[in-house]
Amino acid sequence: MLAMTSLPDGYRLVDLPQDRRTDVLVLDAWAFPTSMTDEQLVGLDSPLSWDRTRGVEADDGELVALHASYPFTTFPVPGARTPVSGLTWVGVHPGHRRRGLLRAMITDHFTRSLARGEAVSALFAAEPGIYGRFGYGLAAQDLRLKIPRGAALRDVAGASDVRIRIERLDRERHDDVVHRLHGAVDRPGWATRDTPELRRTRLSDPEAFRGGAESLRIAVAERDGAPVGYAMFRRKESWDVPGPRGTVSVREVVAPDAAVARALWGVLVDLDLMATAEAWLLAPDDPITHLLVDLRAAEPRLVDNVWVRLLDVRAALATRRYAAPVDVVLEVTDATLPANAGRWRLTGDTRGAEVTSTRDEADLVLDVRELGAAYLGGTGLAGLASSGLVAERRPGALAQAATAFGWPLAPVCSWVF
Ligand SMILES: CC(C)(COP(=O)(O)OP(=O)(O)OC[C@H]1O[C@@H](n2cnc3c(N)ncnc32)[C@H](O)[C@@H]1OP(=O)(O)O)[C@@H](O)C(=O)NCCC(=O)NCCS
Numbered sequence: 509m510l511a512m513t514s515l516p517d518g519y520r521l522v523d524l525p526q527d528r529r530t531d532v533l534v535l536d537a538w539a540f541p542t543s544m545t546d547e548q549l550v551g552l553d554s555p556l557s558w559d560r561t562r563g564v565e566a567d568d569g570e571l572v573a574l575h576a577s578y579p580f581t582t583f584p585v586p587g588a589r590t591p592v593s594g595l596t597w598v599g600v601h602p603g604h605r606r607r608g609l610l611r612a613m614i615t616d617h618f619t620r621s622l623a624r625g626e627a628v629s630a631l632f633a634a635e636p637g638i639y640g641r642f643g644y645g646l647a648a649q650d651l652r653l654k655i656p657r658g659a660a661l662r663d664v665a666g667a668s669d670v671r672i673r674i675e676r677l678d679r680e681r682h683d684d685v686v687h688r689l690h691g692a693v694d695r696p697g698w699a700t701r702d703t704p705e706l707r708r709t710r711l712s713d714p715e716a717f718r719g720g721a722e723s724l725r726i727a728v729a730e731r732d733g734a735p736v737g738y739a740m741f742r743r744k745e746s747w748d749v750p751g752p753r754g755t756v757s758v759r760e761v762v763a764p765d766a767a768v769a770r771a772l773w774g775v776l777v778d779l780d781l782m783a784t785a786e787a788w789l790l791a792p793d794d795p796i797t798h799l800l801v802d803l804r805a806a807e808p809r810l811v812d813n814v815w816v817r818l819l820d821v822r823a824a825l826a827t828r829r830y831a832a833p834v835d836v837v838l839e840v841t842d843a844t845l846p847a848n849a850g851r852w853r854l855t856g857d858t859r860g861a862e863v864t865s866t867r868d869e870a871d872l873v874l875d876v877r878e879l880g881a882a883y884l885g886g887t888g889l890a891g892l893a894s895s896g897l898v899a900e901r902r903p904g905a906l907a908q909a910a911t912a913f914g915w916p917l918a919p920v921c922s923w924v925f
Contacts, residue, residue: 515564515612524561524574529554531571532561532597539574539599540634544716555709555925556597562616564600564609572601573609575617578925581702583630584694586885586915587829587858593621593819594699595631596925614642618819618845627823628883630699630814632924639815643844645881647816648697648919652788653796653806659777660801666767670729670736672775677724677740679711685728685735686711689762690922695791696884697814697919710923720744721757727775729768737761737768739776741785754779758787760922761794769795789813791920792886814921816880821848824883826863830856831885834912836905839870840879848876856912871905874898885915 515521524532533549542549556576564573576597583592595617600609621629633639636646675681687707691700701707713724721744729737740759747753756779763769773796776785790796792810797803818824821840835855842848853866872889878897881887889910892898900906 515609516607518567519564519572519609519612521612521616522563522565522571524558524563524571524576526558528563528571532556532563532574535563535571535574535601536597536599538601548716552714553705553709553712555705557703557705560620561597562613562620564613566604572604573613574599575613577617577621577629578699578706579626579702580630580699582691582700583628584696584698584700585628585828585883586696586831588827590628590824590827591624591626592699593617593624593626593629594925595629598631598634610638611642615844622819627818627820627827629817629819630697630921631817632921633812633815636812639817640877642817643842643876643880644815644817645877645879645883646812646887647881647884648813648886648921649792649810650788650813650920651790651792651794651797652809652811653786653790655777655785655787655796655800655806657777657779657783657785659805661770661773661777661799662801664766664770664799667770667774670731670768670771672771673728673730674775675726675728677711677713677726679708682726682728682738683707683711686726686738686740689735689738689764690760692764693762693922695917695920696886696915697921699814699921699923699925701923718742721755724759727772729763729772731768737763737772739772741776743779743782745781746783752781752783754782756782756785758785760789761787761796762922763795766795770799773799789920789922789924791918793918794920814884814919816883818848818876818880818883819845821852821876821879822863822865825852825854825879826856826861828861828883829858830861830912831858831914831916832908832911833857834909836871836909837866837868838879838909839873840876841874842876845876869901871902872898872900872909882913884919885913885917886919889913
């Protein structure tokens with residue numbers, strides 16, 4: 509059941525099939541201003557799944573708002589993979605903002621995701637102030653680093669046995685290896701690129717988005733002749749009085765073990781004519797944070813990564829695994845999806861979990877937003893409680909639940925969707 513939000517008068521919700529592509533791109537450019545012409549925009553590959561793309565038309569038929577979702581069929585959550593509806597391409601024409609169009613589209617997104625059996629929605633927020641009101645919690649943060657050229661890295665046994673090939677990124681040549689290695693990463697939040705459209709656009713590299721830098725390059729790490737990891741990056745030249753001050757933009761590093769990570773980062777931080785390697789979308793516990801002898805010199809900064817919304821609390825909590833045995837009654841509030849509100853007994857451990865509706869006394873009281881924040885194991889329930897966002901009703905319940913909801917690896921998504 510959903511607390512329905514209707515559109516303001518004069519608007520209607522519509523499907524946006526592929527033949528509305530130009531309208532979609534033109535509206536998106538209203539929401540996210542760009543110097544590109546409509547013709548250039550139409551020439552780009554589209555990542556959208558058209559059967560999951562919806563909009564709002566005004567009375568005169570003009571498309572004035574838009575949202576879409578990606579079907580992440582194998583989204584990693586702690587100890588499991590589950591279908592997640594990735595909300596994306598949210599935009600409202602500036603002439604129609606603050607009339608409730610986003611609110612109505614969120615209701616539409618929730619209804620349709622639930623109807624498809626997707627118990628969880630995730631997103632990246634253009635502005636962090638937007639989505640909390642709809643029950644999305646900040647579930648992951650990512651690290652940004654500016655690593656000085658030649659930064660000392662700790663040694664890792666076996667790193668010198670990893671061979672690195674540096675090539676121009678080429679879709680034909682690298683699609684399989686990137687898709688296979690990226691999809692094998694088992695870290696909560698690491699959204700997979702399951703559709704052909706997403707797979708294609710992640711490797712496209714339009715000149716308009718390069719910011720004056722070279723086209724994408726890839727360092728492929730090989731062991732015994734087989735690719736085992738990769739790093740995508742591009743270099744941008746810059747000259748100053750003392751000499752070259754170029755920048756390496758690191759886009760995605762995938763390494764299955766420490767030796768491969770050491771070998772790839774060893775290349776990235778020591779490219780000729782470059783002064784800095786800038787990396788973002790790194791997990792807060794990414795290997796580079798421990799490999800760097802001087803992390804402080806890389807000016808670490810944390811920013812919000814994936815936001816998570818539990819659409820079906822019972823199904824979502826039963827899907828993930830728990831790092832330690834847990835048996836708690838959660839009293840959940842949910843203003844938008846009242847079916848989630850009430851008391852739920854959660855029992856589980858690393859092997860599985862069960863969630864049942866209960867009339868027992870509550871152990872912890874929290875809003876669905878906080879449950880979404882804790883869902884991937886990256887935002888601690890105890891920290892939320894210390895901010896007054898989780899209330900403990902049975903002594904000991906908070907420590908038990910906080911330990912169980914944690915996870916050995918910090919969540920992160922390696923690309924913005
Ligand atoms: C953000 C955006 C989608 C909001 O659309 P909208 O139709 O104006 O939103 P609504 O009128 O439905 O607002 C719903 C609520 O969100 C709030 N809100 C909307 N945009 C907000 C923002 N950028 N920051 C904080 N709050 C915001 C509204 O004030 C309103 O608050 P309420 O709960 O007190 O009523 C629209 O302004 C936009 O397209 N912005 C540029 C592109 C963008 O940022 N897209 C989001 C991509 S993740």
